[in-house]
Amino acid sequence: MKKSLQQLANRAAEEGLLDVAYTTVDSPFGPLLVAATPQGLVKISFPATYDTDETLQGLAAQISPRVLEAPAELDDVRRQLDLYFEGKLHEFDLPLDWQLSKGFRRRALRAIDRIPYGKTRSYTEIARSAGNERAVRAAGTACGANPIPIVVPCHRVLRSGGALGGYGGGLPMKEALLELEGVLGGQR
Amino acid sequence: MTALPPFQALLDEHAADVMAVLRGAVGRTDADDCFQETFLAALRAYPKLSDDGNLRGWLLTIAHRKAIDHHRADGMRPLPVAEPEELAGTTAEPELDAGVWELVGALPPKQRAAVALRYACDLPHAEIAAALGCSPDAARRSLHEGIKRLRKELA
Numbered sequence: 015m016k017k018s019l020q021q022l023a024n025r026a027a028e029e030g031l032l033d034v035a036y037t038t039v040d041s042p043f044g045p046l047l048v049a050a051t052p053q054g055l056v057k058i059s060f061p062a063t064y065d066t067d068e069t070l071q072g073l074a075a076q077i078s079p080r081v082l083e084a085p086a087e088l089d090d091v092r093r094q095l096d097l098y099f100e101g102k103l104h105e106f107d108l109p110l111d112w113q114l115s116k117g118f119r120r121r122a123l124r125a126i127d128r129i130p131y132g133k134t135r136s137y138t139e140i141a142r143s144a145g146n147e148r149a150v151r152a153a154g155t156a157c158g159a160n161p162i163p164i165v166v167p168c169h170r171v172l173r174s175g176g177a178l179g180g181y182g183g184g185l186p187m188k189e190a191l192l193e194l195e196g197v198l199g200g201q202r
Numbered sequence: 203m204t205a206l207p208p209f210q211a212l213l214d215e216h217a218a219d220v221m222a223v224l225r226g227a228v229g230r231t232d233a234d235d236c237f238q239e240t241f242l243a244a245l246r247a248y249p250k251l252s253d254d255g256n257l258r259g260w261l262l263t264i265a266h267r268k269a270i271d272h273h274r275a276d277g278m279r280p281l282p283v284a285e286p287e288e289l290a291g292t293t294a295e296p297e298l299d300a301g302v303w304e305l306v307g308a309l310p311p312k313q314r315a316a317v318a319l320r321y322a323c324d325l326p327h328a329e330i331a332a333a334l335g336c337s338p339d340a341a342r343r344s345l346h347e348g349i350k351r352l353r354k355e356l357a
Contacts, residue, residue, distance in 0.1 A: 074205065
């Protein structure tokens with residue numbers, strides 16, 4: 015049966031019937047649920063906070079009900095995430111599908127996507143890059159609503175004074191990612 | 203209208219039953235092909251499906267069509283069949299018991315097909331006859347023989 019289901023996912027992808035492929039990827043923080051459309055990576059859910067059924071139902075409603083578990087479609091995402099968590103990959107080379115973010119949020123997330131590995135920006139700087147310097151709070155909301163965390167590095171956005179701010183995956187995870195990237199240098 | 207569940211949920215809940223019915227209808231060797239065809243057809247039609255009240259019935263209806271296509275491809279006469287969308291929600295749900303379907307799968311081909319088409323797909327004798335390319339009397343006989351044999355094995 016497992017082989018039949020695998021074959022079905024492959025054939026669905028070949029025939030353009032696989033609108034959302036998903037799988038889980040192990041991480042040092044627990045399993046991540048990752049999902050991609052034919053356009054690219056569309057969703058990463060944090061280990062601590064996601065409910066699989068709820069996440070998949072959301073993807074079905076927002077993108078397409080043709081949602082299938084298809085690990086093979088996400089091999090490249092898994093490989094790059096593995097390398098990133100090992101500190102061996104500094105820049106993700108993955109096509110992204112931005113459709114779950116609109117307007118100012120999307121602009122803010124695209125600005126976040128340009129922050130280099132090991133660097134940080136303030137919420138104010140992100141608001142400015144997104145076209146509205148005064149929308150600092152909205153920039154924070156955009157971070158919180160980031161559908162593709164880790165790959166779109168909202169963990170690199172801090173408060174102006176250098177305080178950590180918030181993180182959807184929890185502050186210990188934000189700290190750990192910044193340490194991995196050498197930003198916190200273990201001084202905390 | 204409630205939102206359609208992610209297609210994976212249909213697979214998780216019904217794939218095993220669909221496979222069991224198809225094994226009964228076309229035999230173990232060809233069941234996988236019919237299984238693939240069934241779910242690819244379902245996937246194709248799924249986003250436009252308006253009635254999600256009986257997704258299981260809808261899937262089994264498609265499986266029944268694929269089983270008939272299979273028998274037809276084996277040189278049987280064609281049989282007009284309604285589109286699955288029209289039947290969704292109205293199809294009687296067959297009572298499924300994987301153990302029984304294993305036994306059905308072990309019947310000789312004609313009996314196996316007749317039993318599956320009758321009890322999994324809810325087809326009348328005339329349509330079973332058309333699907334199998336035999337007379338209604340012959341279809342009735344295959345069905346009767348098949349049931350007799352199942353009774354014996356279950357007794």
